[in-house]
Amino acid sequence: MLLPFLSISQSKLNAFLTPSDTLNKPRRNAVIAVEASLGSLTLVGLNQLWYKDFERSKFHTINDNNEWLQMDKIGHVFTSYQLGKHGANLLNWSGVSEENQLIYGATLGFTFLSAVEVFDGFSKEWGFSWGDILANGAGTGLYIGQELLWKEQRIALKYSFHQTKFANQRPDKLGESYLEQILKDYNGQTYWLSANLHSFFKDKHIPKWINVAVGYGGHGMLTGNEDVDSQVLISNQRYRQFYLSFDLNLNGVNTKSRVLRSIFDVLNMIKIPFPTLEFNKKGAVFHLFYY
Numbered sequence: 001m002l003l004p005f006l007s008i009s010q011s012k013l014n015a016f017l018t019p020s021d022t023l024n025k026p027r028r029n030a031v032i033a034v035e036a037s038l039g040s041l042t043l044v045g046l047n048q049l050w051y052k053d054f055e056r057s058k059f060h061t062i063n064d065n066n067e068w069l070q071m072d073k074i075g076h077v078f079t080s081y082q083l084g085k086h087g088a089n090l091l092n093w094s095g096v097s098e099e100n101q102l103i104y105g106a107t108l109g110f111t112f113l114s115a116v117e118v119f120d121g122f123s124k125e126w127g128f129s130w131g132d133i134l135a136n137g138a139g140t141g142l143y144i145g146q147e148l149l150w151k152e153q154r155i156a157l158k159y160s161f162h163q164t165k166f167a168n169q170r171p172d173k174l175g176e177s178y179l180e181q182i183l184k185d186y187n188g189q190t191y192w193l194s195a196n197l198h199s200f201f202k203d204k205h206i207p208k209w210i211n212v213a214v215g216y217g218g219h220g221m222l223t224g225n226e227d228v229d230s231q232v233l234i235s236n237q238r239y240r241q242f243y244l245s246f247d248l249n250l251n252g253v254n255t256k257s258r259v260l261r262s263i264f265d266v267l268n269m270i271k272i273p274f275p276t277l278e279f280n281k282k283g284a285v286f287h288l289f290y291y
Contacts, residue, residue, distance in 0.1 A: 017258035020095030027094035035087070039112055046119060054125040059118075062127030067224030069240055071186035073135040074216065076113060078191055080139025081157045082269050083109030088143070089265070102144050110140040154199040158192040158213065158247070160271040160291045161185075170222045190217040190290075192271045194247045208252030213271060215243030219280070245276035245290065 020027060065073070087108030088101040096105070113136045121128030139157070146153050164187040167174040175181035181188060194213040198206045220238035250264035276290035 014258040017093070017262055019093045023095040023097075028091070028096055031090045031094050035090075035108065039115075042112075043115060043119070046116065051119055051123055054123050056122055057124035059121045060127050061121065062129055063131070064127075064129050064224065065131040068186050068221055069218035069238065071189060071191075071218045071221070073131055074191045075186075075189070076132050076135035077139040077142070078157050078159055080109035080113055080136040081142050082139075083112060084140050084143045085153070086266075088147075098147075102147060106144050106147070107140055110136045150199070152199060154196050156194045156196075156211075156249070156268065158194050158269055158271040160190045160192065160215075160273070162188045162291055164188045166220070166222055173223060186218055186221055190215045190241075190243065190271070192216075192243070192245075192247065194249070194271065196249050196252065198252065208254075209249050210252075211247035211249045213243075213245045213247040215241075215245065215271070215276075217241040217243070239281045242279045243276050243290065244279075245271075246274040248272040 084106040088105035091101045091105040092098075114133060117128055117132050117136075120126040120132075142155075142157060143153065146155065161182050163178065163181060164185060166187045167176075167181045167185045173184065174187070175184040192213040192215040194211045196208070196211050198204075198208045198210070217240075218238065219241055226238055250268040251261075253260075253264055255261060255264075271291070273289040273291040276287045278285040278287060278290070
């Protein structure tokens with residue numbers, strides 16, 4: 001009895017998720033309203049729930065480009081890229097022109113993160129960082145540049161995370177809970193440039209779902225600066241990590257379901273665990289499955 005109903009519901013959902021061929025004003029207006037509301041609520045929430053716990057100051061800038069082995073900067077690149085990608089996709093769903101997708105959608109990450117940066121500028125704890133602004137621009141540029149050059153995203157920026165021992169040593173800096181550590185523990189974060197082989201070699205019959213990924217991470221960071229770390233834990237050594245691995249392009253999975261395509265598109269920001277080679281100052285390390 002439920003099968004016909006489920007079939008009709010799935011058909012309607014697929015139709016709803018299918019991008020419009022022409023400008024769909026109700027969809028476009030809904031996207032603008034939702035994005036503006038969520039952005040405003042997020043900024044208000046940050047101001048009330050986060051920044052109020054720290055002393056305010058006059059607007060000031062800081063130079064934090066040498067902190068955290070630049071992992072925080074790459075985090076800005078990743079966030080700006082992903083927000084811009086999904087902002088453009090939502091406008092594409094609304095039938096907005098490709099030009100306006102890039103102007104108003106792909107710049108969503110840069111706009112939002114720059115507003116957060118202004119908040120940092122009025123906080124004594126932090127400050128407005130031109131390095132963060134440059135990183136935000138790099139993430140937006142990575143998306144827009146590929147769209148202008150190839151009309152597709154051949155190289156995706158992805159993320160993976162694993163828990164480390166360092167969070168227990170400095171939970172105030174690196175996070176107490178697992179969710180906090182995902183955001184704060186740079187030792188467990190890895191950012192990947194994941195290149196789709198099929199998009200570069202379309203005549204070689206390579207499956208669309210195979211990617212090759214190059215990753216970057218850092219080890220041994222308890223605070224932003226190395227000289228402070230040496231006072232906290234003398235035996236602690238910080239160093240950069242570089243990775244080479246395979247990856248899955250979930251957007252290349254062949255399915256007619258718009259529901260699955262939408263789910264895959266969101267999950268595609270996560271690097272799938274695969275055998276991985278790590279290179280660091282101590283040498284090369286092989287991981288059977290790295291994440």
